[in-house]
Amino acid sequence: MNKIPITDAGFSRMESELKQLKAVERPAVIQAIAEARAHGDLSENAEYAAARERQGFIEGRIKELEDKISRAEVIDVKNLGGDSIKFGATVRLVDEESEEEVTYQIVSEYEADIKAGLISVTAPIARALIGKKKGDSVEVVTPKGGRSYEVLEIEYK
Numbered sequence: 165m166n167k168i169p170i171t172d173a174g175f176s177r178m179e180s181e182l183k184q185l186k187a188v189e190r191p192a193v194i195q196a197i198a199e200a201r202a203h204g205d206l207s208e209n210a211e212y213a214a215a216r217e218r219q220g221f222i223e224g225r226i227k228e229l230e231d232k233i234s235r236a237e238v239i240d241v242k243n244l245g246g247d248s249i250k251f252g253a254t255v256r257l258v259d260e261e262s263e264e265e266v267t268y269q270i271v272s273e274y275e276a277d278i279k280a281g282l283i284s285v286t287a288p289i290a291r292a293l294i295g296k297k298k299g300d301s302v303e304v305v306t307p308k309g310g311r312s313y314e315v316l317e318i319e320y321k
Contacts, residue, residue, distance in 0.1 A: 167237040174275030182229040193219045244320040286301040
């Protein structure tokens with residue numbers, strides 16, 4: 165059984181989602197199924213079919229979250245440190261062409277959310293950043309082409 169490295173914040177989000185699914189979503193869909201059954205003929209009951217489909221999704225997600233939580237190796241990023249980039253680091257970069265600044269935290273693939281600035285440790289940019297230090301220039305090959313970044317700041321928070 166492979167351990168999954170995950171940040172403390174990512175673990176908390178997974179636990180919250182699991183709690184929400186078990187305490188709120190699951191009972192609501194069971195109630196919806198019961199109400200749809202009361203309407204009679206199930207073969208032509210769209211409400212019943214939709215509720216059963218939703219139940220399948222919820223149960224699948226619960227199993228997935230329980231598996232991830234059971235295999236999680238929670239890493240407290242605040243206890244990490246150093247002057248090089250590794251898992252959990254929050255990195256501020258500047259695009260060397262456009263001068264646009266971006267900030268990313270390197271996290272597990274299960275908690276990655278680019279809109280929130282959380283990139284997977286397996287993403288091309290994260291792989292290029294691992295081991296780099298403040299002031300280093302990083303060449304990143306992405307599906308959109310090559311980019312060059314300079315590391316401005318590294319934090320573990």
